[in-house]
């Protein structure tokens with residue numbers, strides 16, 4: 348029996364791999380001409396913020412950290428809605444999270460040659476932790492990266508949280524072990540704990556060709572790898588969260604009026620404008636969608 352996912356375009360296999368391994372590999376969601384158009388766009392954006400190549404690995408900020416560069420994209424404005432609202436991506440997101448979801452983050456991730464290796468992590472480390480009655484509680488308002496919950500990447504014997512976030516990482520260049528592809532620990536999504544970065548963990552390289560995608564349950568231990576080649580590894584990360592959670596990027600505050608006016612109802616919901624049982628209201632608890640300040644009566 349196979350013990351890791353392999354690239355496929357079969358949605359049923361992708362869903363099953365996500366459930367079983369905590370991640371799945373899609374092989375050809377974008378054709379070659381779309382890949383090259385999107386990659387050119389990301390490349391141009393990434394060049395605007397680039398530091399000298401000999402210093403990339405030393406830089407410690409959120410735009411370029413140790414050679415990992417993040418370029419924030421705005422759904423509805425970036426010209427890349429075909430990716431963030433791609434039917435297969437939304438299908439897998441809803442398979443894992445349920446019907447009502449928001450786009451949490453949307454950004455290009457460029458892994459430059461000679462980058463510092465990223466620590467393994469999960470993408471929902473901030474979830475309140477399940478406890479047995481009488482057990483000490485880490486109060487939700489006290490959760491921070493400084494209070495980790497380390498353990499082994501094996502299925503827990505006690506209750507764990509469900510996935511509330513999913514990441515769809517579009518490969519715009521070939522993702523290979525030497526280009527710094529995503530590395531993951533199969534099955535770690537069922538552990539309910541985080542990886543201790545001071546320890547070595549066995550990972551699988553998620554190798555997919557340009558035009559494919561690596562899709563992971565936010566509980567799965569993962570990180571990008573070391574780019575030992577001579578060209579940047581280019582990806583776009585689209586993350587989705589269930590509708591009661593805070594989004595990584597504040598699309599509702601950031602989107603420009605003209606882009607907001609052109610959004611379909613589906614995109615307005617995905618961006619977080621749709622109220623969830625009154626939550627997210629601006630001027631009325633009754634309205635279906637929140638109105639930005641410039642549209643309020």
Ligand SMILES: O=C(O)CCC(=O)C(=O)O
Pocket residue numbers: 456470514516527528529530569570571572582584
């Ligand atoms: O770019 C990658 O391969 C992994 C990125 C990552 O770790 C993340 O988005 O949380």
